[in-house]
Amino acid sequence: xxxxxxxxxxxxxxxxxxxxxxxxxxxxxxxxxxxxxxxxxxxxxxxxxxxxxxxxxxxxxxxxxxxxxxxxxxxxxxxxxxxxxxxxxxxxxxxxxxxxxxxxxxxxxxxxxxxxxxxxxxxxxxxxxxxxxxxxxxxxxxxxxxxxxxxxxxxxxxxxxxxxxxxxxxxxxxxxxxxxxxxxxxxxxxxxxxxxxxxxxxxxxxxxxxxxxxxxxxxxxxxxxxxxxxxxxxxxxxxxxxxxxxxxxxxxxxxxxxxxxxxxxxxxxxxxxxxxxxxx
Amino acid sequence: xxxxxxxxxxxxxxxxxxxxxxxxxxxxxxxxxxxxxxxxxxxxxxxxxxxxxxxxxxxxxxxxxxxxxxxxxxxxxxxxxxxxxxxxxxxxxxxxxxxxxxxxxxxxxxxxxxxxxxxxxxxxxxxxxxxxxxxxxxxxxxxxxxxxxxxxxxxxxxxxxxxxxxxxxxxxxxxxxxxxxxxxxxxxxxxxxxxxxxxxxxxxxxxxxxxxxxxxxxxxxxxxxxxxxxxxxxxxxxxxxxxxxxxxxxxxxxxxxxxxxxxxxxxxxxxxxxxxxxxxxxxxxxxxxxxxxxxxxxxxxxxxxxxxxxxxxxxxxxxxxxxxxxxxxxxxxxxxxxxxxxxxxxxxxxxxxxxxxxxxxxxxxxxxxxxxxxxxxxxxxxxxx
Numbered sequence: 128x129x130x131x132x133x134x135x136x137x138x139x140x141x142x143x144x145x146x147x148x149x150x151x152x153x154x155x156x157x158x159x160x161x162x163x164x165x166x167x168x169x170x171x172x173x174x175x176x177x178x179x180x181x182x183x184x185x186x187x188x189x190x191x192x193x194x195x196x197x198x199x200x201x202x203x204x205x206x207x208x209x210x211x212x213x214x215x216x217x218x219x220x221x222x223x224x225x226x227x228x229x230x231x232x233x234x235x236x237x238x239x240x241x242x243x244x245x246x247x248x249x250x251x252x253x254x255x256x257x258x259x260x261x262x263x264x265x266x267x268x269x270x271x272x273x274x275x276x277x278x279x280x281x282x283x284x285x286x287x288x289x290x291x292x293x294x295x296x297x298x299x300x301x302x303x304x305x306x307x308x309x310x311x312x313x314x315x316x317x318x319x320x321x322x323x324x325x326x327x328x329x330x331x332x333x334x335x336x337x338x339x340x341x342x343x344x345x346x347x348x349x350x351x352x353x354x355x356x357x358x359x360x361x362x363x364x365x366x367x368x369x370x371x372x373x374x375x376x377x378x379x380x381x382x383x384x385x386x387x388x389x390x391x392x393x394x395x396x397x398x399x400x401x402x403x404x405x406x407x
Numbered sequence: 408x409x410x411x412x413x414x415x416x417x418x419x420x421x422x423x424x425x426x427x428x429x430x431x432x433x434x435x436x437x438x439x440x441x442x443x444x445x446x447x448x449x450x451x452x453x454x455x456x457x458x459x460x461x462x463x464x465x466x467x468x469x470x471x472x473x474x475x476x477x478x479x480x481x482x483x484x485x486x487x488x489x490x491x492x493x494x495x496x497x498x499x500x501x502x503x504x505x506x507x508x509x510x511x512x513x514x515x516x517x518x519x520x521x522x523x524x525x526x527x528x529x530x531x532x533x534x535x536x537x538x539x540x541x542x543x544x545x546x547x548x549x550x551x552x553x554x555x556x557x558x559x560x561x562x563x564x565x566x567x568x569x570x571x572x573x574x575x576x577x578x579x580x581x582x583x584x585x586x587x588x589x590x591x592x593x594x595x596x597x598x599x600x601x602x603x604x605x606x607x608x609x610x611x612x613x614x615x616x617x618x619x620x621x622x623x624x625x626x627x628x629x630x631x632x633x634x635x636x637x638x639x640x641x642x643x644x645x646x647x648x649x650x651x652x653x654x655x656x657x658x659x660x661x662x663x664x665x666x667x668x669x670x671x672x673x674x675x676x677x678x679x680x681x682x683x684x685x686x687x688x689x690x691x692x693x694x695x696x697x698x699x700x701x702x703x704x705x706x707x708x709x710x711x712x713x714x715x716x717x718x719x720x721x722x723x724x725x726x727x728x729x730x731x732x733x734x735x736x737x738x739x740x741x742x743x744x745x746x747x748x749x750x751x752x753x754x755x756x757x758x759x760x761x762x763x764x765x766x767x768x769x770x771x772x773x774x775x776x777x778x779x780x781x782x783x784x785x786x787x788x789x790x791x792x
Binding site for chain 2 (some may be wrong): 189194196197199203206209211215235
């Protein structure tokens with residue numbers, strides 16, 4: 128067995144009834160691998176890690192790995208994670224979401240988690256479709272594409288997940304693809320090290336739903352598309368808006384310092400000890 | 408030196424907050440909504456003083472989610488809301504039932520449906536408290552009728568939720584929530600505080616949802632070596648999703664059994680003048696206060712009236728109602744709704760005596776005079792028959 132595979136095995140739950148639910152060729156396993164490699168490299172113990180997910184194909188990820196794992200309701204993973212982190216700040220809480228999960232039903236939780244800046248790391252699997260339910264269009268399905276609920280074409284415009292996170296106040300925003308697996312490892316590692324709300328948006332493929340309905344070919348073809356259309360942040364800085372159109376900009380989009388919620392709350396506790404409000 | 412008990416003039420909402428602190432609640436997540444907001448305001452001040460967490464979330468969906476997350480991390484946690492927010496919380500209340508996560512939800516009932524009557528009392532959420540979330544599930548619902556009860560029932564609600572690993576819903580109506588009464592807070596040592604049972608086996612032996620005699624599996628907090636999976640999917644005893652009918656069936660049976668085999672411990676009611684009562688009023692919340700006064704006045708007029716005050720609404724207190732149904736000629740059920748508990752009373756009574764209702768949904772409380780008038784009418788009818 129190759130070293131890289133052995134490492135993954137160390138973190139899998141062998142008492143779980145494999146096989147997993149993901150289709151052959153799915154990118155989710157690559158993201159799981161990157162996550163495990165990042166956690167391993169940073170030297171976390173399994174007990175320190177809490178993996179929280181929502182609903183959808185991505186939501187099934189935590190069950191396979193040997194951490195504290197929580198598979199929540201659709202869109203609400205960040206809110207569950209907020210409760211865990213605030214109640215037990217010593218835990219490292221990682222949130223797994225899909226594009227429908229994070230942007231549609233959980234869109235409000237997403238922007239408020241970014242604004243509140245609780246120390247959480249969110250990894251968002253962006254495959255531009257609702258895969259598990261059969262290929263309906265999501266908030267990140269590009270205009271003009273097809274989906275099982277957009278049989279003529281999608282007439283809605285897509286959210287840019289990372290850009291939304293930047294605007295909402297996330298302190299770390301990275302974007303990668305499943306093709307650029309090594310970059311993904313390092314983005315997740317950086318996000319985990321960052322104190323505050325950080326996200327890693329991962330462009331992945333759903334060849335079974337999105338690819339099939341839009342005639343984009345196999346999983347390999349879709350990964351080649353990621354390779355050919357991704358440009359680094361550094362390269363993008365030198366390009367004009369026209370030249371950047373249609374490209375996926377990958378790398379660290381934002382890395383900044385803003386007050387972290389837990390630190391601020393510690394100050395509230397100190398204040399509360401010495402003052403009484405309204406004489407209670 | 409003898410410790411002095413604190414005597415306070417509190418409103419019901421504040422007494423709930425004091426009760427929560429006394430019960431060991433150290434996490435509150437909520438969203439502002441009338442007429443429950445004082446609970447959040449009070450705890451936003453008190454929780455940081457005792458090292459607890461108060462967080463105002465972006466909505467009630469998130470509030471309920473954060474409450475469950477905190478409980479999984481080991482904190483006693485709660486939220487407080489009113490009808491519209493309670494509707495939004497139903498999704499994750501179901502999660503807490505399914506994943507067996509202890510927590511408290513206080514619903515201060517106002518007029519509904521929809522935005523309804525934000526500042527007016529009602530009791531319209533009785534059935535939503537029971538069946539608000541989808542799918543079969545047991546639930547414990549308590550209802551307070553006075554400020555001291557708000558305190559003690561909050562403690563009790565936390566105890567029941569920890570004991571049975573279930574969300575508990577405490578219903579107040581707007582009258583009880585905002586009314587001020589004197590309350591003598593008990594000393595900490597006078598209160599029975601129950602904490603969830605934690606696993607005593609080493610982590611490698613821990614089976615998070617394994618059945619036992621109590622039906623309540625020990626619960627490990629996240630981050631203490633017991634790494635396990637929690638999901639809203641129906642799961643096997645290890646917590647992993649299952650679609651096997653031989654695992655699904657036993658899961659549901661245990662979920663219901665852990666409550667049903669302990670009805671006697673969960674049920675709580677009070678009676679007043681029921682020994683010789685011919686007409687027994689069955690009431691809860693602020694209406695039970697009006698009913699008590701009406702019973703006293705009816706007695707003064709020579710009508711043998713009595714009162715059964717329900718304090719546990721769900722699981723429905725069948726033994727208490729059967730007892731008064733056997734001894735009375737008429738059961739009168741006054742409610743600030745169109746008849747939610749009266750249906751249960753009729754079901755349990757099953758024709759033993761006559762059940763009559765007094766329903767009021769005009770945004771005002773039910774007064775003693777209104778109940779007395781109904782008692783008198785019913786008494787006349789029964790005599791004429």
